Amino acid sequence: xxxxxxxxxxxxxxxxxxxLLRCNYSSSYSxxxxxxxxxxxxxxxxxxxxxxxxxxxxxxxxxxxxFKKSETSFHLTKPSAHMSDAAEYFCVVSDLYTDKLIFGTxxxxxxxx
Amino acid sequence: DTAVSQTPxxxxxxxxxxxxxxxxxxxxxxxxxxxxxxxxxxxxIMFSYNNKELIINETVPNRFSPKSPDxxxxxxxxxxxxxxxxxxxxxxxxxGAGGPVTGELFFGEGSRLTVL
Numbered sequence: 524x525x526x527x528x529x530x531x532x533x534x535x536x537x538x539x540x541x542x543l544l545r546c547n548y549s550s551s552y553s554x555x556x557x558x559x560x561x562x563x564x565x566x567x568x569x570x571x572x573x574x575x576x577x578x579x580x581x582x583x584x585x586x587x588x589x590f591k592k593s594e595t596s597f598h599l600t601k602p603s604a605h606m607s608d609a610a611e612y613f614c615v616v617s618d619l620y621t622d623k624l625i626f627g628t629x630x631x632x633x634x635x636x
Numbered sequence: 637d638t639a640v641s642q643t644p645x646x647x648x649x650x651x652x653x654x655x656x657x658x659x660x661x662x663x664x665x666x667x668x669x670x671x672x673x674x675x676x677x678x679x680x681i682m683f684s685y686n687n688k689e690l691i692i693n694e695t696v697p698n699r700f701s702p703k704s705p706d707x708x709x710x711x712x713x714x715x716x717x718x719x720x721x722x723x724x725x726x727x728x729x730x731x732g733a734g735g736p737v738t739g740e741l742f743f744g745e746g747s748r749l750t751v752l
Contacts (some may be wrong), residue, residue, distance in 0.1 A: 528730040559741075559745075561677075561737070564638070564745070564746075565743045565745055565746075566726055566728075566743030566744050566746055567726070567728075567741070568743070569740050569741070572740070622684075622691070622692065623681055628677070628678055629677045629678075629679075
């Protein structure tokens with residue numbers, strides 16, 4: 524079965540410093556992977572997706588993620604955090620057999636001035 | 637112009653009551669979903685409809701009944717509410733029947749249900 528594990532439930536950074544949110548996946552086939560962001564009291568929004576094209580995927584708001592098959596990872600990064608990046612981030616894998624998206628447990632990103 | 641809109645945004649009710657949440661999308665998408673997000677932010681699919689037809693029906697109590705009068709609307713009715721039903725319920729939509737494969741879901745802002 525497909526699954527994702529978000530390794531940190533909470534990450535704190537200072538504004539202007541790099542962001543790293545870690546995600547490992549488990550899949551019996553080549554997966555499709557996604558990152559979603561949820562700002563407080565809002566719905567989720569797609570940040571970026573990997574669907575077996577380029578392994579380095581660029582998303583919105585300066586975020587990017589690299590698919591590493593050897594490490595079964597899909598970590599989300601951003602060179603310089605902004606206050607507006609404070610939110611909950613979800614790593615997601617698609618399950619082709621059940622036609623569902625499987626969500627990770629989320630990582631809360633705090634950004635300090 | 638909100639793409640996926642849900643009403644109401646907040647619901648506070650007593651145990652045993654019946655309540656409904658409405659969802660509308662103006663994106664022209666074929667598939668709509670209901671997700672439940674618990675207090676630990678865990679998000680799980682409940683139902684999905686493709687062009688008014690039920691596609692996914694997770695292990696959800698029979699007290700939950702979705703209804704899709706047309707492909708732009710998906711409502712959720714909950715009978716005999718229980719304390720454990722307290723959560724945020726998200727409606728979402730995606731283009732085409734293979735929405736989850738492309739991964740692009742468009743979410744509403746959620747309906748926070750509190751059962752006392």
